[in-house]
Amino acid sequence: MDRLSRFRRFLVRHRRLLAALACCAAAGSAVESLVPGTAERSVLVQAARDLPAGTLLDAGDLETVRVPADAVPPGARNHPDSLIGQRLATPLLRGSPVTQLSLAGPGLLTGAPAGSVAVPLRPADPSVLGLLRPGQLVNVVAGADTAWNTGISPEDGNGAVVLAFSVPVLWVSGAEPAGGWPRNGGGEGLVVVAADRENAARLTAASGTGGIHLVLTG
Numbered sequence: 001m002d003r004l005s006r007f008r009r010f011l012v013r014h015r016r017l018l019a020a021l022a023c024c025a026a027a028g029s030a031v032e033s034l035v036p037g038t039a040e041r042s043v044l045v046q047a048a049r050d051l052p053a054g055t056l057l058d059a060g061d062l063e064t065v066r067v068p069a070d071a072v073p074p075g076a077r078n079h080p081d082s083l084i085g086q087r088l089a090t091p092l093l094r095g096s097p098v099t100q101l102s103l104a105g106p107g108l109l110t111g112a113p114a115g116s117v118a119v120p121l122r123p124a125d126p127s128v129l130g131l132l133r134p135g136q137l138v139n140v141v142a143g144a145d146t147a148w149n150t151g152i153s154p155e156d157g158n159g160a161v162v163l164a165f166s167v168p169v170l171w172v173s174g175a176e177p178a179g180g181w182p183r184n185g186g187g188e189g190l191v192v193v194a195a196d197r198e199n200a201a202r203l204t205a206a207s208g209t210g211g212i213h214l215v216l217t218g
Contacts, residue, residue: 075100
């Protein structure tokens, strides 16, 4: 039997296997053609394990991966060395990217107008805290006695005054910690709002008087 005959018999005997291999090769070529070989990739720092809020980061907590550049979230870090010694403001699951908002410190005011500061307040009625969430806008109102203590005279000489209009809530005691503020232990009954420096001075002067009221607004 010549070689050509043996080859033909081999093809007939194994035709199904050869057809399957041909299909796999075609599929692989199609997938490869759809994936750009020169897609830009970036380094991303992520959590190497589950990390609770308050963790002081060290090298073992972090790892780097290369991802498509358009998949990198805003504020993400690409150098783990710059994160060593910083404290987490929020918990991170393994594989979660480390962003500016993950870190205790200025992340609490990310996106706020330039010059904004975070002001802690203790409302006269702590039950209002159950109605507040970060992002809620509130008017900060001082009772008559509190207004006099801050140097602001009520217009009618007897009523309350608004110390700040439509300031955003940044953090509420009992909520998930953010920006380095405590979850408990000294933080009960507090709300933190963002304010410009002028409003912040009035709010700070009034915050310890016990006469601060928060009015929810749109």
